[in-house]
Amino acid sequence: MNRIAASILLVLLAGCASTAGYEAVLQTWLGDSSDHLVSSWGVPQQVYRQSGGGTVLQYSRSGQIVLPGMTTYQAQTSYTSGSVAAVGSNGNMINGTYDGTATTYVPHTSDPTVIATRCVTRFTADASGRITNWSWEGNSCRAVAPKKTSVVAAVPVQPVSYKKCTADQLRHSDC
């Protein structure tokens, strides 16, 4: 039950943040320089130098979310019974019995739930320092997609097949 509540809470905490939003953030770094990345994200936790001259910059962040235990109230019923004796107005003893129940609600708090969060992001840069790829793993790699839009969005271009001609061929209509 606590796990479900925790998941719901995480979603609420995250607001509009999503893994898609995080990927959109990462996507904006493609083609940018690793120097610019470091000036923006800070020094990476790990840097791996590839044999071809490229680098992998790894950013890690981890933490935990502590959800307080849930308090439930448990009913505790007590049963009472007994007998009483009293002297009546005529001087006789009167005996009687009684019984009944009493319910009280006792608060009971469960142990807090600790959720570990982790996000590892890796950027690959080529030998010139240009970021060419990214990847992420973990359960807290979420972000709100950036509003930043490029002046002109990059759209993959389909491979083209046509007869390539030299300038002279084109000028002489030989193509």
Added chain:
Amino acid sequence: MVHLKLSLVALTISTAICVGAFAGNSPTTQDSTLLPKIGEPFATEYKKSEYGVSRCMLTPVLESDRMTVALSTDRVFAAGDVFVAVGSDIIDSTAMFPVRDALMKRAAEESIQVKIRRAGKEITVTAKCTDAKVFYDLLLEAGFAASKNDAAGCSDKLRGAASLHALNFSPMHLAFQCGRLAGRIVGPTDQAKAYYEVYEQLIRESQWSADALNRNRGTILTAVDALRKGNAAFLADDLKQQFDQALTAKTQTTASLGDAR
């Protein structure tokens, strides 16, 4: 009259450029036709026989009056220099391509004496020619590749051309579009910077007259707006400032010339 003729000559290319600039804002619907729209006028223009002749080309990129140096990658010429004569040929300022006409008579590898007006004084410099044909061949092949939607091929050709001679606004614009569609200019930062440089060049080429600047006002302001929308406010402001400063400088010059008369 000359300016009217120049405008007509540039009409097809500039129309394609405007289409390209706006198409950038809705790439998914227009990207498949964008490059052919820009590339075809290029291919048509550079197919002309005058571009297929091996002849002298000098390093400066000229402003749109075809006589004033917009920028130069050598130390012989400087921005603002105005061509006066090539050898003994006086530049005919009424011609459509005054400097090119004069250079057509010179061989590709020649060293030539060029008279220029710099800061009001006429001086003669010696300049080394390079072969114009090699450069224009690459522009033609780039335009042809773009007309076939081959962004990578177009981008490669224009890179080759740029290594031979600085590009002016139109090829720069084509290079930008081919570069981004080929995945050579990626990321908002690089795209904004490249886009900015294209329109910075347009200002540079128009700053010889207030009229030329005003003719391009709409295009420049559209670029400023696109940069601002692309979260490149700094570049947008800088571009706008450059335009305003160029216009102010030219308006003041015109006014002072008017006073002198």
